[in-house]
Each structure stands twice: as C-alpha cells, then as structure tokens.
Amino acid sequence: MVPAHGILSPELWFGLLHNLVPSEHAAQREPHAHLSPLLILDAVAVHRSYKVRFNSVSSYSDARKSSSDGPDSRDNFESTGPLANVRFSVFGLGSRAYPHFCAFARAVDTLLEELGGERILRMGEGDELCGQEESFRTWAKKVFKAACDVFCVGDDVNIEKANNSLISNDRSWKRSKFRLTYVAEAPELTQGTKMGSFRRNLQSPKSSRLTIFLRLHTNGHQELQYLPGDHLGVFPGNHEDLVNALIDRLEDAPPANQLVKVELLEERNTALGGWPPGETIYHLSNRVPPCTIFQAFKYYLDITTPPTPLLLQQFALLATSDKEKKRLQVLSKEYEEWKWSKNPTIVEVLEEFPSVQMPSTLLLTQLPLLQPRYYSISSSPEMYPGEVHLTVAVVSYRTRDGEGPIHHGVCSSWLNRIQTDEVVPCFVRGAPGFHLPQDPQVPCILIGPGTGIAPFRSFWQQRLFEIQHKGLKPCPMVLVFGCRQSKIDHIYKEETLFAKTQGVFRELYTAYSREPDKPKKYVQDVLQEQLAQTVFKALKEQGGHIYVCGDVTMAGDVLKTVQRIVRQQGQLSVEEAGAFISKLRDDSRYHEDIFGVTLRTYEVTNRLRSESIAFIEESKKDTDE
Numbered sequence: 001m002v003p004a005h006g007i008l009s010p011e012l013w014f015g016l017l018h019n020l021v022p023s024e025h026a027a028q029r030e031p032h033a034h035l036s037p038l039l040i041l042d043a044v045a046v047h048r049s050y051k052v053r054f055n056s057v058s059s060y061s062d063a064r065k066s067s068s069d070g071p072d073s074r075d076n077f078e079s080t081g082p083l084a085n086v087r088f089s090v091f092g093l094g095s096r097a098y099p100h101f102c103a104f105a106r107a108v109d110t111l112l113e114e115l116g117g118e119r120i121l122r123m124g125e126g127d128e129l130c131g132q133e134e135s136f137r138t139w140a141k142k143v144f145k146a147a148c149d150v151f152c153v154g155d156d157v158n159i160e161k162a163n164n165s166l167i168s169n170d171r172s173w174k175r176s177k178f179r180l181t182y183v184a185e186a187p188e189l190t191q192g193t194k195m196g197s198f199r200r201n202l203q204s205p206k207s208s209r210l211t212i213f214l215r216l217h218t219n220g221h222q223e224l225q226y227l228p229g230d231h232l233g234v235f236p237g238n239h240e241d242l243v244n245a246l247i248d249r250l251e252d253a254p255p256a257n258q259l260v261k262v263e264l265l266e267e268r269n270t271a272l273g274g275w276p277p278g279e280t281i282y283h284l285s286n287r288v289p290p291c292t293i294f295q296a297f298k299y300y301l302d303i304t305t306p307p308t309p310l311l312l313q314q315f316a317l318l319a320t321s322d323k324e325k326k327r328l329q330v331l332s333k334e335y336e337e338w339k340w341s342k343n344p345t346i347v348e349v350l351e352e353f354p355s356v357q358m359p360s361t362l363l364l365t366q367l368p369l370l371q372p373r374y375y376s377i378s379s380s381p382e383m384y385p386g387e388v389h390l391t392v393a394v395v396s397y398r399t400r401d402g403e404g405p406i407h408h409g410v411c412s413s414w415l416n417r418i419q420t421d422e423v424v425p426c427f428v429r430g431a432p433g434f435h436l437p438q439d440p441q442v443p444c445i446l447i448g449p450g451t452g453i454a455p456f457r458s459f460w461q462q463r464l465f466e467i468q469h470k471g472l473k474p475c476p477m478v479l480v481f482g483c484r485q486s487k488i489d490h491i492y493k494e495e496t497l498f499a500k501t502q503g504v505f506r507e508l509y510t511a512y513s514r515e516p517d518k519p520k521k522y523v524q525d526v527l528q529e530q531l532a533q534t535v536f537k538a539l540k541e542q543g544g545h546i547y548v549c550g551d552v553t554m555a556g557d558v559l560k561t562v563q564r565i566v567r568q569q570g571q572l573s574v575e576e577a578g579a580f581i582s583k584l585r586d587d588s589r590y591h592e593d594i595f596g597v598t599l600r601t602y603e604v605t606n607r608l609r610s611e612s613i614a615f616i617e618e619s620k621k622d623t624d625e
Helices: 040-054 103-114 132-150 159-167 240-248 293-300 309-318 322-333 335-342 346-352 360-366 410-417 450-469 493-501 523-530 532-540 552-570 574-586 601-624
Strands: 006-008 090-094 124-127 178-182 197-201 211-217 231-234 259-265 282-284 373-376 387-393 396-398 406-408 426-429 444-449 477-483 505-512 545-551 590-595
Touching (some): 211 410, 293 360, 373 410, 387 410, 450 477, 450 493, 477 523, 523 532, 545 552, 552 590
Antiparallel strands (some): 006 090, 231 373
C-alpha cells in the first residue's frame, strides 16, 4: 500500500489505514465513511489529531522532527486498541524543501500507534534532496530483520539474499532478458488532446527572464472541463537536440522512422525446470508503447534527470575503459554530491564516459518515465468557453555554481517551442481546496508573486463574468502581487486595473523587489505593513478566505506573517495564533497552491540540501549515542 506521501512495509497488514487517515483537504470528506464500527466513535478525534499535526505552523527546524525520533514508548506496556494485533513500520517520502517534511507519513505513524499498533522499527524518512534511495534501502534492511525477529522466522530466512532483492527485480536489465523488435503499426495515444495554441511573452523585452501566456483550445472535449483554481497536467516533450544526441550514443539504434517494441523474456520455473530446450517465450514490455526510438526518448522517458546509482553501476559494467569503469563505480557510491553539483543529463554522463557501450533496451527499460507537469489554469471557463489559458515561467539555469552547461525546464521550454496546432497531451486535475468560496459575499485576499498570479487570473475573470452577465455583486477581492520591477515583469497589470474599475477588486497591492531607488519589498511585507488590519478583520470577523500561490519559500514566509498579524492584532499568544491558523485550515479558509521549483532553483536547492545534510549527520550522532 502506498499512500500519497508515505510507504508502509508491504509485508505487514495495513488494510484499515486508508479509510482512517484524512487527505490534505479532509474537511470535505465524511469522517465516518467505510470505518469499522469499532472505530466510528474515535473518527472525529483522529481527524482533529491528524490536522493538528499536519497544520502546525512550527518553524522549519521543528517541522523536521519526527514523531518517532525518540525510542518507542510502547515497548513496556500491552496495547488494548483496535489495532493491538498489528505490527507496523512506516517509511516516509518527502523533500525538506517543504515546511512539513514527511508530515503525512508521520501522522500515519502516530495514528497507528494511537490505535494500538506495535511499531517494530522507528519511522524511516527519505529526503528527495539527499540520499532518498539509500535511506530507503537502509530502512528496508532493518525493517525486514526486525520483522523476522518479531515473527520468529529469522532462522529460516536468508537475510543477505533478501537484502540483495532490494537492488533487483523482474524488470532489472540483463542483455539476455530484453530484445528490440520491429512492428508495422502503433496505436494513436493522443487522440482527443490536439489543441491549437497561441503564445506571447508577458515580460518586457528588456527582461532577462521569460514568462509566457498560452491559449489552448479544448475542441469541445468533455474531459477538459474545469473550474477556476484547477490545474492542467501537461505531458511535455524533451528537447530534440538532446534526443538526437542520445540516439547517437546507442550501439544498436534502429532506423529513425522504424516503429519498435521492447519484449521481455519470460522465465519459466517448474518442477521439470524451465522451457523445453530451444524454446523461449517473449512478452511485450508495456512500459513504453510501440513507437519510434525518437518518440520514446522525446515523449515517454525522462532523459534529463541524473542517472540513479543503480544505473551508474550498469554503465560501469558496459564501459570498456577500466578507468571509466572504476570512476562510474565510485560515483554510484559517492552519488549525492556529484548529482547535486553537476545535475547531469544522461547525454552529459555518456559524453563524460565515452567507452560505455549503450544498448537501446537498457535505456528503454530502466530510465524513469517522463512525468506530467502541473500548471494552474489562468482562465475562467465561463468567460472563455472552450479554452484553457496558462501562465508559465520558462526555466533555465546553469549547473556547477553557474559554470556548467545551461539546463532548461523540460515542460516550460517545450511549451515555449511548440508550434500552433501542435498536439499538447494534457488532462485536468481538480483542486477543490483552491476554489472560490461558494458564498461570493465573503472577502478574499489573494497573494501571488510572479507566476503565482496564474490561478488568480481565473478568479478575477470568473468574478468579472458574474458581474457583467449574471448581475451578481460579489464582495470585492484584494490582490497582493509581487515582481521585480514595475516596467519589467508586472504581468497582467492592465487586466487587474480594468477588473478593479468593474468592481472585482477593492484594492491592488504590488511588492517590487528590484525597483530602482527603492528598498526591496516582498508580498509578506505588504501584508504586515499595509494590510494587517484588513487581514485580521477579514479572517476574524467576516469569515474571509486567504489564497496563497507560489514557491514554497514565499508560502512559508506568508504563513509566518499571517500568524504574526493574527497574534499582534488579536493580542494572542503564539500558541493561540497557531491554533487560529489551524482552525482556518480545518474550515478550508486558508488555501495554498505551492510549487517547489523556482527561478532560484540552484540557490534554494543548495541551501536546503546543506540543511538536510547537517540534519542527517546530527541524527546519525544521536543514533550512535
């Protein structure tokens, strides 16, 4: 069982868990649905307990502490809870770029204990920024041994063989297991998503950055219906130059226009052995559909993420140079620093190690799949029926402290390259926790610097449509926008000014962080200095809502500022202000749409990695002691 942000040991029983732990927007769900009769009375208490842990507005350092940092407090007494016969261990996946690291997994870990389960091993955590795979393998070995001890099966189990299974599976690559075959035709996978597009740059030509506006046409497809605040998931394409460079490095590249498929050798183990001599059976590997090798690398496989340690070990086996072989083996063990300092693509790795003889089937079966990217929709479906608008920051940066090659964001750069009427594979992902309130009379404060303004464009268009065509008189909203300079990147300025004249906005505030001859100002500064009373009155007396959209660093600063405003304006203690914020979340009145990658990608990631490494080293010392 794999929850959204936590992995539970698959060897143990967790059948009841899914129905007990609420989602991030759990206030909208029925807390009693599908619960065992034994647990119905405690469902609301469980809900509150989870929300308090997850919605805490503690500092970053506090948020890193695990619910299982200390020794298991249940070792010395017998449980009487409904899960008293359950043994468990939890491993959480997360990123310390976010303020609530592994929050869901920690809540699961604590909840299982509260319901009477016995923790056989303290919770493990994997940080995306620092050694996540190695952390998981270390935890998995320990939890397997602990489970063997608890269930008294250690004498019958080969621990070393079990540990080795962590780095191999039925799909792991061997030259003899996979083959590439030609096919005559392939299915059309993008029917229903072909959309015409229009694109323009929103920033000044003098800007060193690029933010683009895209208009996509849905062609009437019902699957692309959405509400203001929802997201569009886009399946991008890798850059053609990178794809061609990778194909050039293959030892057995098929012709460019040849449709191919990967087949997997079926291994048969019976009492009489395997298949009869001379007989082999291959099955289609459905990981990548039949297509050309160019299409596979462009649309289906992630060729920009640094290869994993296991993939580097495979590369080492294929290297003909002893020097390169040894270097690749070292990198697979000293992986993290190399990965984050160079952040190399597959092509850059193969250029650094030219003796690696690369078969097509290795990359087709072992590279990660290219994942969709999500963008806040920037249009109202009622004002622009049949259209989806996007506001996209085109990402590019240099690796190696600014001295390395330029890397481009996969999806943002692809959206900046596509031609009119090119296919854009996409889907709508609802964001019910980021919709406008049902009551249009409650005040809304919108906070979004840069492309964080994207969903708010759908908000003001929706309100404008309701005013102009439905005769509604909604409560005017307040918009707090942030950018660098008024003449460089104040996007949608004219639209917001017009919306204000129509009664959509009561006030518009802008924080400029690089305005000539003026001090730096950020959106949280505007909240504190100009909107403190407005914020408190809206939240305390008027049942208002706050919406925050942007990168995780900004969102954390805004949250701290709102808590400070509540504390100062309401003359509350820190704990009371924190409880007030938690209540806002419980009532679905504090909304966040947060993304982790920013235009300061290297700067932010490097800082957070340093903090994460320091925390891991500190944890190791605590464990040793």
